Amino acid sequence: MAIEVRIPTILRSYTGGAKVVEGAGDTLGDLLTDLDSRHAGLKARLVTDAGALHRFVNVYVNDEDVRFLGALDAKLNDGDSVTILPAVAGGAFGFAAAAALSQHRASVAGRVAHDAAVAAH
């Protein structure tokens, strides 16, 4: 038995056009490594250089979003069905900008706290 993986349109260039492929692995990470051995380049579209699941995709095991199952560490069993969908998101002032801003805010807050600590001494 194997794990059935449903591939979205945008990634079918890696699977020779196939909508469904099969793979094996004890975790989602293992499965993606296994798939990448036959569909080179697929994993890099799903996993960041830092080794996390990409923000631009949703991956489901059976009916669950893997973000709630441990992401790449999500456990898999033979007969599971994995579905990959493009995350649909965007907006006038986007996620990337919002993330950059919150990081900037965090660093400003850290600096202010540091300055205050220095001033107190």
Place this chain on the structure above:
Amino acid sequence: MLSIDRSIVEAIVAHARRDHPDEACGVVAGPAGSDIPTRHIPMDNAARSMTFYEFDSMEQLRVWREMDDRDEEPVVIYHSHTATEAYPSRTDVSFAGEPGAHYLLVSTREPDTEEIRSFRIVDGVVTEEPVRIVDAAVDPHAVQSYMFGQSPATVDYECSGR
């Protein structure tokens, strides 16, 4: 070019107005390969934000499966910008993951008028396209006035008395 029924555009605009000042988002499904948007599916904006939208991942799974079962595909993916123009932001472009879809943007920044524009977004390249709003030939729920020279379907409808 995107050809889309007037009633669907009106429903999208109503959704965008209803959720203003938060961004609204959704899908119009159509038969696979047809390029004809027929079934309007308003989606929740899981981000509930004035500047960001995001489909709820579980709702998306349900809707995408339903489309698959019905042999449909997402012909149109729409969202609103509530304070800026109807043009894809860098975030819109980086997330655009349906190369076959028309990305429809509605701007609700003006209270009385809407700006509606459509784009193809493929491999990070944005191409604007014309939007043709079409009136349905036959609306089974409405009484239609008969005009000579309309399609046989419309004449049938008139004569059947339904």
